[in-house]
Amino acid sequence: MTATAVARAAIALHMAFLRHVSELLEENGEYVDAQALTPARTWVRYGGPDAAPVTTDGPLPETSDLVAGWYMIDVESRERAVELAAYVSSEPGPGGEPLYEWIDVREVMSEAPSDD
Numbered sequence: 001m002t003a004t005a006v007a008r009a010a011i012a013l014h015m016a017f018l019r020h021v022s023e024l025l026e027e028n029g030e031y032v033d034a035q036a037l038t039p040a041r042t043w044v045r046y047g048g049p050d051a052a053p054v055t056t057d058g059p060l061p062e063t064s065d066l067v068a069g070w071y072m073i074d075v076e077s078r079e080r081a082v083e084l085a086a087y088v089s090s091e092p093g094p095g096g097e098p099l100y101e102w103i104d105v106r107e108v109m110s111e112a113p114s115d116d
Contacts, residue, residue: 006094013092018069021088025073030084036069072108081105 001009018034025031045054071088075081085103093099 010092010094010096013096017091021071021084021091025071025084030073030075030080032072032074034069034071039068078105078107 022031022034042055047054071084073081073084075084082105085105089101089103090098091101
């Protein structure tokens with residue numbers, strides 16, 4: 001098998017896993033949304049009313065290696081969110097081996113944070 005064929009097979013396996021996760025979340029009533037992101041990105045900073053927005057390819061280049069997409073889920077507890085994140089972290093990479101990637105778990109802010 002050529003290197004290109006191996007890479008395509010690895011991508012297909014990876015995408016099949018992500019579809020499986022979406023199906024699992026839907027079956028459990030936990031799925032809200034999921035999106036894949038392109039590798040290209042632009043960071044923007046506004047300098048005020050007298051300055052044009054400044055753009056760059058990013059102050060954190062390693063972020064593009066980590067953030068390829070996201071899931072929005074609706075679960076009963078933080079523990080369930082962490083459990084699902086751990087499962088997604090085991091997504092297959094090259095050779096079908098689990099990647100064990102870092103997963104960022106955040107809540108959607110529904111009100112201003114307290115001063116506590």
